[in-house]
Amino acid sequence: MAVTGAVMVGFLALHMLGNLKIFYGRESFNEYAHWLRTLLQPFLPYRGVLTLLEIGLFLAVVLHMWAAITLTRRARKARPVKYVAKKSQATGYATHIMRWGGVTIALYIVWHLLDLTFGVVNPAGFNSAPADRMIEGFQPGRWWVTAVYVIAIILVGLHLRHGIWSAFQTLGWVKGERRRIVKLGALAFSAVLVLGFLAPPLAIMFGVVK
Amino acid sequence: MDLTLKVWRQSGPDDAGRMVTYLAKDVSPDMSFLEMLDVVNEKLILEGDDPIAFDHDCREGICGMCGMVINGVAHGEQRATTTCQLHMRHFEDGAEITIEPWRAAPFPVIKDLVVDRSAFDRIIQAGGFVSVPAGSAPDAHAVPVRKEDADDAFDAATCIGCGACVAACPNGSASLFTAAKITHLSLLPQGQPERLIRAKAMVDQMDAEGFGGCTNTGECTAVCPKGIPLDTIAQMNTDYLKASR
């Protein structure tokens, strides 16, 4: 979980930075998208690096989900009889929604790919420029898309808040004083990511970016 | 005070079990939780019923024998307290209290609130020791130990093996218990030679017993009567990863 999670966290950070390019205008964003696709050309074919990254990412997602499912199944097996009453004592909402939050995020990703990556369900259409897809996608008329996006991003943030320090814990890197720092770091990182991801769609929706 | 108890009754391992309601009248706030159950049981015996079976021995919070899930919380809601040390003054008159056994597949119910925790012994058997035959030890002062290390090792070693961590964990994991022992021995010079094989063997045994995996929810440490910290699990992971390389 920790390792595959880390791969995805890395991706998310880059993805977010990329998204922010929209604030420099459509051109800049499209250029960035193009640059990604032509990276290391001619050593690799068009979309070469991107495809590799995508495969890596896809593997990470699958492995992450596989690990999650294994853990869940083990948990089920370890507690065949449920409690009549059960009250949580640990603090942290984030911790409690890892499983369902994860599933929700997975569903969202499918939609997200269809919408903004492949443009299948995007008003700008399949063969449009990336920036157009993004801007068309988050028009006020499609407020519900933005709403779904916002909720999903917040879920991602919560998922990360627990996920990141948890990864450190699983790899045995948190002890004593470091725990507080790692937990704070995870919180800060998640918050930055959430803000970074939320900025473009909200800006588009409220007409700041056109 | 008067209380309504909803207690898990299960006559044996093969019985399906059910919640049964009892009234506990004239409970004194100075009673311990187990004394309250004693009084209920005395009445049940005289009425010819089977008293509620529960494990207990020292009744001073150290043997780790007692343990039940009270109102959804292992050992009840008072922090850092075993069931036997919990007192009735923390409940309100007229309250309804649900009482259930530890629930985990590796802790099968034997009867009512009594479960079989021998899986813990087997985890220790796998490697929770330092191999040193009686009479072969060097002088106790031969190896100085940093006070901080001795204190930290002690903190981890205070685990009483009650199983509340397993009972509270949404995954039914025994990581806190296993990690407490691994940490205790891995912080001391005496524990170094067997450090990695110990971690590997104990974790593998824990998995083999059918406990769930750790997802770092922290439910265990929140109910642990000895406040064993999550740090121990990080220590266990470090040693385990090293051993698996």
Place this chain on the structure above:
Amino acid sequence: MIEYTEGEALRDAKAPEGPIEERWAKRKFSAKLVNPANKRKLNVIVVGTGLAGGSAAATLGELGYNVKSFCYQDSPRRAHSIAAQGGINAAKNYRGDGDSIYRLFYDTVKGGDFRARESNVYRLAEVSVNIIDQAVAQGVPFAREYGGLLDTRSFGGAQVSRTFYARGQTGQQLLLGAYQALERQVKAGTVEMFTRHEMLELIVSDGRARGIIVRDMVTGEIERHTADAVVLATGGYGNVFFLSTNAKGCNTTAIWRAHERGAYFANPCYTQIHPTCIPVSGEYQSKLTLMSESLRNDGRVWVPVAAGDQRAPGDIPDEERDYYLERIYPAFGNLVPRDIASRAAKNVCDEGRGVGPGGLGVYLDFRDAIGRLGRDAVEKKYGNLFEMYERITGEDPYTQPMRIYPAVHYTMGGLWVDYDLQSTVPGLFVIGEANFSDHGANRLGASALMQGLADGYFVLPTTLGDYLANGPYGEVDEEAVAEAEIKVRTKIDRLMAVNGTRTPDSFHRELGKIMWDFCGMERTEESLRKALELIPALREEFWRNVKVSGTPEELNQVLEKAGRVADFFDLAELMCLDALVRTESCGGHFRAESQDADGEALRDDEHFAHVSAWERTPDGPVLHKEALEYDYVKMSQRSYK
């Protein structure tokens, strides 16, 4: 009333002669060794997994014997040794404060009020140093100083700092060390562990202990286990008083069964009463909790001057408080030994000056300590104890004095054993609190852990080896096994058949009250005679009116309890008889008739410098005396004025 006769004098045939420092070495050398190839074929049963039994089973397993280990808890780690708080003595002299094996020996003999054997005590002091080495090597996290070396503290009855400790959980840490060693042997296949198994009978075949009958407490099955030797390490019997600091399950059944099969019971009346326990809060009270004695270092003990004073403690001005320990014992004040502090508390309560529910308590006040040292300093020193007190009583000891009262804590008596720790039944060895051997009439603080581990790790493995090497002892007589099993079944059937109207617990409570009132801190001929009338009457009612619910073929905690209570009746009777016969006061046994002008215990060395070992016969108890001789420590009267 029960009548007794006096039998032949008893002698410890195994104690070597010669200079005391050489005796153990001599015995070790004279002990025969078992051929390593044969060890695997020799079976040893160890009942009990406390410090004594756990360390013994682990060590015997390590040596290669085929060991079966039993305990009534669900894990060997839960034996009552786990509850010991204070520490463990050892003559390491790491502080260079003048400690030595000889001094520990001397202190223990004197602390035991000259009723222990010199040879045994010397050996105990001698191996005490190895215990610490062993425990440290196992990873027991003793308290350390910044230099990385072991910390020690001083404990009651000693002028040197020789008590090693692991915060307030020394027993736990030592027991976990032994438990881990034991589990290692389980894994190695040398020890087979039987948890939730209660020993209910001893098998004696051809005059030798050859096995036990146990009940599987989960299924109710009665099982036979035979072996070449049996070791009992089943702890103390303080629960005969119902309320004590012992764990709820502590019982006398194992040693009492052995006593019925021929093992002599020595000094049953020697009971230690601990002065600082949390008082009883009501009828439902199920056990008493010990508060560390260290509290007396800074707390001041007092009661109101006037009997029946109902004011809150804070409203009672100093002139109307009686700091009675400081008044009566100006030299030692609040730090007088356990028995003296306990008796003084009882006396003021008998005068009607006790405080709290039922007037059975005295104040232990930290007001002055907090004033002098500040709250922080007090918290640092005693914080966890204060917390524990608050948890149980709901009172805040920072603002309100603690209430304390004495409670039964330890039993010095037990099965008689010789220097080899062998009872009068050949092949039956008894170790730890279950035997009578090393503490005389009073045990010093931090010495029980030492004795349990000395017996288990170091003494028994040698002496048991000698016994086994002198074998083999032939086949076990099938009839003897069957007879023991029938006895167990008959008793269970009898208990189930009564179907009366009182629970075992209610009988136990009543028995405990009789013992506490008439054979407790202060005993008189009259009180003991009274107890000896009441106990048989209650026992008779028990067998006529006890109610055991459920069936014997399942986990049945009522049946377990009933069986233990039945044995407590017989033991209680013997304790009172022993206390009646011993008309002197010594250590934990205080006969009101035998005190000096100041009300202090007065020994009668001329008539009672002996161990009273009781044999059980169909014609009643027979008393055998083992004379005690002191060649090294001069007998003297204790004084703490």
